[in-house]
Amino acid sequence: MIRFALVIVGFFAAFPAVAGIEIKEVTSPGGIKAWLVEEPSIPFVALELRFKGGTSLDAPGKRGATNLMVGLLEEGAGDLDAQGFARASEALAAQLGYDSHDDAVAISARFLTENQDEALELLRLSLIEPTFPQVAVDRVRTQVLSGIRSSATDPDEIAGKRFNALVFGDHPYGSDGAGTVESVTALTREDIVAAHQGALARDRLYVSAVGDITVEELGPMLDQLLGALPETGAPMPEAAVVTLDGGVEVVEFETPQSVALFGQPGIHRDDPDFFAAYLLNTILGGGGFESRLMTEVREKRGLTYGVYSYLVLKDLANLYLGSVASANDRIGEAIEVIRAEWARMAETGVSAKELADAKALLTGAYPLRFDGNGSIAKIMVGMQVDQMPIDYIATRNAKVDAVTLEDVNRVAGELLDPDALKFVVVGKPDGV
Structure with a gap:
């Protein structure tokens, strides 16, 4: 309970006034760039990763693949199954978050300085060595399909989907990144592996870190965490044409x-x-x-x-x-x-x-x-x-x-x- 309380304190800790926030640019030995704010007063680090492209990178006929892939990153990685990954994260009092949007895959990590190495290794496994076991694919697919069916009865969701379809047409923005019942049902494990390779690459990566970590520590840490990512991912979509006729x-x-x-x-x-x-x-x-x-x-x-x-x-x-x-x-x-x-x-x-x-x-x-x-x-x-x-x-x-x-x-x-x-x-x- 003490460790969990420390994480909560670190997450919500008041920070110096905006004018006092000093951002440092960091480049790792391997060439990974990041922005850092050092705040050593609490033994806690917040790390944010963004991979540009997001669900807009879905291959033709594979709508929902990136969203489903992101939902599976903590459902088995390295030698850990979903339960083992969850137990390891809880034991470290580490908070790992995975999300996907039209324009980005968003990864968040919050961990105590004393658990930094173990927490980052867990995060690395999820990003570099996800296993996508079929049992997890089927379970998470069922959850995604439930969400899609639920949104079909939500007036706000219906309005948003119809508006996007009118404005963007065949562009990825014109359809729901979660996919449809038909497209998600048809996705295979191979589609998910391809989505992982296409979305999580160094040519679209942005990193920020705040907390009890120095410039000298952050660079090597980034190489250890992210150095094994592929250099390039799937091509980015073309700019969307906004079509509105009133x-x-x-x-x-x-x-x-x-x-x-x-x-x-x-x-x-x-x-x-x-x-x-x-x-x-x-x-x-x-x-x-x-x-x-x-x-x-x-x-x-x-x-x-x-x-x-x-x-x-x-x-x-x-x-x-x-x-x-x-x-x-x-x-x-x-x-x-x-x-x-x-x-x-x-x-x-x-x-x-x-x-x-x-x-x-x-x-x-x-x-x-x-x-x-x-x-x-x-x-x-x-x-x-x-x-x-x-x-x-x-x-x-x-x-x-x-x-x-x-x-x-x-x-x-x-x-x-x-x-x-x-x-x-x-x-x-x-x-x-």
Whole structure:
């Protein structure tokens, strides 16, 4: 129990102020690059790995292979079966996490310094020597199929899948990375081995570490952990073409409340106007109860419990999305109000007070993200994947503050496109 308590303390330990976070670039003897923040005050390390590509790397006709492969990494590795791997991880008080997304395979590790060698060897086995035993393949496949069937009855999932299919078509973004019942059922162990070789390679690897480890220790550790990965993996997909023609599409579903997902083309993180767009969205629908959409749709008219908008930044496409749910007989009015507010902001922009409030919200909340080693490690690896400068943490709030009212109102007119705003409604909407 003492070891487990130490892990929890280390994971949530308060970290120095954002301005005091010093990121060091590390290159291992074998050429593996990483970002490191040394924090020796607690004997604990958080490690984050990202492999770009994710479920978008699935081979034609093998949808769901990468997702299933990632779910099997801790279900048998080296000489350990699934139970042996779980017992070893628990004995070390190590937390190992494996996940897959459209654009990345994400691996997380949290371990005590005293158990570092054993924990890293366990992680290495799962990444380099997974065995993919058929009994585990069948068990995890059953779990994945259960999730797919469950999502087929979830209005939010239905809306998201239909919206992606409309926007991205045959691109991997246009279908669910978990696959379909048919595609997952047909996957073989050989397909999973191929997905492993295609997704986990050094040419798409990003690493961050935070905690009780030094530059001199991290380099050799990375070579031991990751040096045996293949140099190259499967080819990356082409950029996606965002196709949106506006209007409303209804997916009939028996439910008293309709769910709507709406969106239009977005903006790239590298765009000089990104922070202006970020502030614009905070005012329009990303600022919680203070946002315009929440005021107009919920507070003034009582059409929903919540309505939100958000910038979606994928590696191969960018969207500006939002969501709302309302009673079947009121969802039509909610859609009209959202579209009208989208158009009003495009035409008249925002006020100086709205901009000042949005800046205060974004800059004040930013330091709260850095609440422990694990959080910082995740932020740092995300920065690397997004090709952000190493001083971004220190300069981010200044970039927010530098945006002018003229910047935001110009971007509002250029970015917001009510004619391209597409709504996918799942339910039994009246008058839509």
